[in-house]
Amino acid sequence: MPAKPLRVALAGFGTVGGGLVRVLQENQELIRQRIGRDIEVRKVLVRDVHKPRAVALPEGAVLTSNPDELADDPDIDVLVELMGGIDAPHALITRALERGKHVVTANKALLAENGIGLFQMAAEKGLSLRYEASVAGAIPIVETLKKSLAGNRIESLVGILNGTSNYILSAMSSEGLDFDTALKQAQELGYAEADPTLDIDGHDAAHKLVLLIRLAYGQEYPYTAMPIRGIRGMNRMDIEFAREFGYRIKLIAQAHVEDGRLAARVCPTLVHHTYLLARVGGSFNAVRVEGNAVGSLFLHGRGAGDLPTASAVMGDLLAVARGERPDNTGFVAQTPERAAILPPEEVRSRYYVRVMVHDTPGVLRDIAAAMADEGISMAQVIQKTGEREGVPLVFMTHEASARAMRNALSRAVKAGLLTTPAVAYPVL
Amino acid sequence: MPAKPLRVALAGFGTVGGGLVRVLQENQELIRQRIGRDIEVRKVLVRDVHKPRAVALPEGAVLTSNPDELADDPDIDVLVELMGGIDAPHALITRALERGKHVVTANKALLAENGIGLFQMAAEKGLSLRYEASVAGAIPIVETLKKSLAGNRIESLVGILNGTSNYILSAMSSEGLDFDTALKQAQELGYAEADPTLDIDGHDAAHKLVLLIRLAYGQEYPYTAMPIRGIRGMNRMDIEFAREFGYRIKLIAQAHVEDGRLAARVCPTLVHHTYLLARVGGSFNAVRVEGNAVGSLFLHGRGAGDLPTASAVMGDLLAVARGERPDNTGFVAQTPERAAILPPEEVRSRYYVRVMVHDTPGVLRDIAAAMADEGISMAQVIQKTGEREGVPLVFMTHEASARAMRNALSRAVKAGLLTTPAVAYPVL
Numbered sequence: 001m002p003a004k005p006l007r008v009a010l011a012g013f014g015t016v017g018g019g020l021v022r023v024l025q026e027n028q029e030l031i032r033q034r035i036g037r038d039i040e041v042r043k044v045l046v047r048d049v050h051k052p053r054a055v056a057l058p059e060g061a062v063l064t065s066n067p068d069e070l071a072d073d074p075d076i077d078v079l080v081e082l083m084g085g086i087d088a089p090h091a092l093i094t095r096a097l098e099r100g101k102h103v104v105t106a107n108k109a110l111l112a113e114n115g116i117g118l119f120q121m122a123a124e125k126g127l128s129l130r131y132e133a134s135v136a137g138a139i140p141i142v143e144t145l146k147k148s149l150a151g152n153r154i155e156s157l158v159g160i161l162n163g164t165s166n167y168i169l170s171a172m173s174s175e176g177l178d179f180d181t182a183l184k185q186a187q188e189l190g191y192a193e194a195d196p197t198l199d200i201d202g203h204d205a206a207h208k209l210v211l212l213i214r215l216a217y218g219q220e221y222p223y224t225a226m227p228i229r230g231i232r233g234m235n236r237m238d239i240e241f242a243r244e245f246g247y248r249i250k251l252i253a254q255a256h257v258e259d260g261r262l263a264a265r266v267c268p269t270l271v272h273h274t275y276l277l278a279r280v281g282g283s284f285n286a287v288r289v290e291g292n293a294v295g296s297l298f299l300h301g302r303g304a305g306d307l308p309t310a311s312a313v314m315g316d317l318l319a320v321a322r323g324e325r326p327d328n329t330g331f332v333a334q335t336p337e338r339a340a341i342l343p344p345e346e347v348r349s350r351y352y353v354r355v356m357v358h359d360t361p362g363v364l365r366d367i368a369a370a371m372a373d374e375g376i377s378m379a380q381v382i383q384k385t386g387e388r389e390g391v392p393l394v395f396m397t398h399e400a401s402a403r404a405m406r407n408a409l410s411r412a413v414k415a416g417l418l419t420t421p422a423v424a425y426p427v428l
Numbered sequence: 429m430p431a432k433p434l435r436v437a438l439a440g441f442g443t444v445g446g447g448l449v450r451v452l453q454e455n456q457e458l459i460r461q462r463i464g465r466d467i468e469v470r471k472v473l474v475r476d477v478h479k480p481r482a483v484a485l486p487e488g489a490v491l492t493s494n495p496d497e498l499a500d501d502p503d504i505d506v507l508v509e510l511m512g513g514i515d516a517p518h519a520l521i522t523r524a525l526e527r528g529k530h531v532v533t534a535n536k537a538l539l540a541e542n543g544i545g546l547f548q549m550a551a552e553k554g555l556s557l558r559y560e561a562s563v564a565g566a567i568p569i570v571e572t573l574k575k576s577l578a579g580n581r582i583e584s585l586v587g588i589l590n591g592t593s594n595y596i597l598s599a600m601s602s603e604g605l606d607f608d609t610a611l612k613q614a615q616e617l618g619y620a621e622a623d624p625t626l627d628i629d630g631h632d633a634a635h636k637l638v639l640l641i642r643l644a645y646g647q648e649y650p651y652t653a654m655p656i657r658g659i660r661g662m663n664r665m666d667i668e669f670a671r672e673f674g675y676r677i678k679l680i681a682q683a684h685v686e687d688g689r690l691a692a693r694v695c696p697t698l699v700h701h702t703y704l705l706a707r708v709g710g711s712f713n714a715v716r717v718e719g720n721a722v723g724s725l726f727l728h729g730r731g732a733g734d735l736p737t738a739s740a741v742m743g744d745l746l747a748v749a750r751g752e753r754p755d756n757t758g759f760v761a762q763t764p765e766r767a768a769i770l771p772p773e774e775v776r777s778r779y780y781v782r783v784m785v786h787d788t789p790g791v792l793r794d795i796a797a798a799m800a801d802e803g804i805s806m807a808q809v810i811q812k813t814g815e816r817e818g819v820p821l822v823f824m825t826h827e828a829s830a831r832a833m834r835n836a837l838s839r840a841v842k843a844g845l846l847t848t849p850a851v852a853y854p855v856l
């Protein structure tokens with residue numbers, strides 16, 4: 001006798017929700033071979049039940065606009081939350097957990113900003129709260145950190161976690177577009193939202209980084225403490241100069257441990273062209289993990305989109321259907337401790353710096369002096385010939401703290417050396 | 429009260445066994461945080477108990493040269509098999525399963541050639557038989573196929589699965605070494621065995637491909653039916669010509685489904701330089717999986733070595749320690765059906781071909797005619813100037829079956845066009 005189907009309530013029937021319904025249908029026979037039971041969508045929550053849908057409602061499923069009908073239905077085993085936002089899904093997931101339902105979600109903002117209580121509640125109830133789809137789309141980085149690398153001390157995490165930003169930077173780099181044109185192209189192709197703030201200002205990547213840090217270190221790096229800088233207003237000139245030095249500029253989310261404290265940030269960063277991370281094009285995502293046993297592990301895949309995200313949701317649903325023991329955080333403690341944080345100002349790296357200067361003798365000497373006064377030494381310099389707004393003076397430094405770099409640039413400003421604000425990006 | 433430790437018997441105390449003991453020691457505190465219990469090595473099986481060891485025996489562990497002392501000890505929960513070979517580990521694993529012990533192994537040869545009975549026995553006993561370390565070293569491809577991608581119909585698998593071969597090809601490509609010199613270098617650096625047959629003749633990659641096919645398709649592609657060609661005797665000339673066309677030569681293990689039948693092979697293959705697979709250097713491994721939801725997923729990491737392999741074994745050990753439900757094949761059926769196989773002769777691909785010909789007028793025409801007679805059309809041609817053994821004539825073809833290529837080359841031989849045997853490699 002076949003096992004009973006797993007009964008799903010789906011909250012959100014947009015791109016990803018529609019993709020999930022399609023994959024469940026297309027791969028139905030395969031799912032039976034994998035887990036010996038069916039997965040059936042019984043209820044679908046939408047804002048407007050009368051709106052026409054691109055994907056047909058699964059057979060036997062009911063549309064509703066009332067979230068309580070999902071959480072309170074005793075014939076539902078698992079809630080799949082694909083609504084987006086924070087408050088509404090938080091209320092729905094809380095209620096579903098209270099009513100004994102497992103939860104699968106793709107909601108990185110919710111989990112990063114407000115997830116701890118949910119993990120605690122799931123643990124108390126012995127329920128699964130799974131979220132593979134919330135970080136790096138189709139890339140199985142949540143499972144990899146939670147399970148496959150669990151025997152490793154993680155030394156560093158480096159990710160390209162925002163497909164929109166990577167699409168824009170790739171288009172600027174390969175097609176020579178400026179930022180605004182590349183953003184517009186991304187919006188036209190559906191790679192960027194009408195309001196792209198979360199993506200291009202780095203918040204989305206930071207949400208994901210908070211989740212990866214929890215999985216890798218079992219610690220909470222509060223989202224509000226994370227230094228975040230996005231790609232808005234990126235100048236094509238810097239992409240070209242970086243290339244002259246052999247680098248690509250990527251929006252990099254990274255974390256590592258230094259003397260027992262966590263250093264983390266989201267920032268446009270130079271990546272040497274020989275690194276696999278430099279080869280991540282278009283809207284793809286990638287994560288590089290370094291551990292004390294695994295060495296360097298690199299995962300690359302689609303970071304968004306209906307079917308890739310559905311693939312990650314499916315992995316979670318099948319785990320629930322198999323009856324896998326909940327292990328939501330990957331640690332015994334279901335409430336991570338607050339991380340000891342290395343103040344962002346103290347984080348050290350090499351830097352790429354571009355300043356626009358007056359084309360007068362001695363200006364390189366004066367800039368170099370401003371750097372030297374903060375203990376920063378220059379490793380390579382390119383000086384270009386004059387333009388209207390001044391001459392770009394571009395250099396790579398040896399390792400320096402963020403504080404030293406800020407101070408050196410502010411010395412240069414005070415000395416009247418710069419015609420426009422400086423640009424400084426760390427080098428991976 | 430803390431949970432009881434997981435008690436391990438370790439068979440084999442060489443490179444990987446020593447690495448595992450080191451990682452267990454170094455990461456002991458972390459393991460407690462992850463799973464809430466200790467992992468203790470209680471017995472270690474070696475051939476010679478008197479031989480001096482590079483790594484100290486774990487505290488409380490006993491050395492033995494009698495495998496039955498591992499399998500029959502009621503105080504052992506799990507056997508970790510890192511002996512290598514086939515018959516001895518088969519006997520030991522069988523006996524351990526009979527006695528109710530979980531098994532973790534890195535033994536791809538055993539599982540590929542003789543694994544089905546072991547999976548069946550583990551399933552009957554409700555025991556875990558885990559083998560993440562057996563394919564692609566530290567890369568979590570077993571878990572990824574079994575769990576994360578379980579909701580996908582897998583469209584293709586492409587892997588660089590043998591680090592020794594990849595090291596040799598990389599050294600030939602980047603340092604301009606010939607095959608014998610590169611092999612010797614690999615042996616001196618410990619990347620190749622004194623007897624490198626399993627690696628450079630493709631058998632090791634084929635063993636791993638058989639395991640990946642089982643995980644992806646739930647089907648058995650018998651090892652004895654797999655077309656296998658290694659890199660032995662690879663000519664540097666072909667690496668250079670391939671580069672002129674924009675390709676790298678890699679030892680590629682691949683499988684895909686065509687009209688419901690499995691096409692699979694291990695063969696030196698041209699990979700376009702823009703592919704991530706072309707960027708896999710030295711002894712690294714990589715796997716690219718394409719699925720109908722995930723799209724393209726690429727995983728890259730260390731394919732061998734003490735600590736990377738130990739990382740994979742640790743992942744499996746921690747899963748056993750957590751009490752994860754055994755799910756050894758990733759399918760309900762624990763005995764995969766024999767795959768419907770597309771005869772290797774019918775598998776189609778583009779080809780790189782190099783023939784050595786007499787430098788006489790009309791030879792290109794005659795070669796092209798031999799190809800055309802088998803329905804093969806040439807896409808690009810390079811003709812070089814004369815050398816002693818004849819002139820290399822190099823071309824890329826449009827898609828052709830392996831049979832058509834063999835027939836066309838044998839036509840060219842019969843027509844007396846070639847001065848030495850032809851070289852033909854498929855293009856990915």
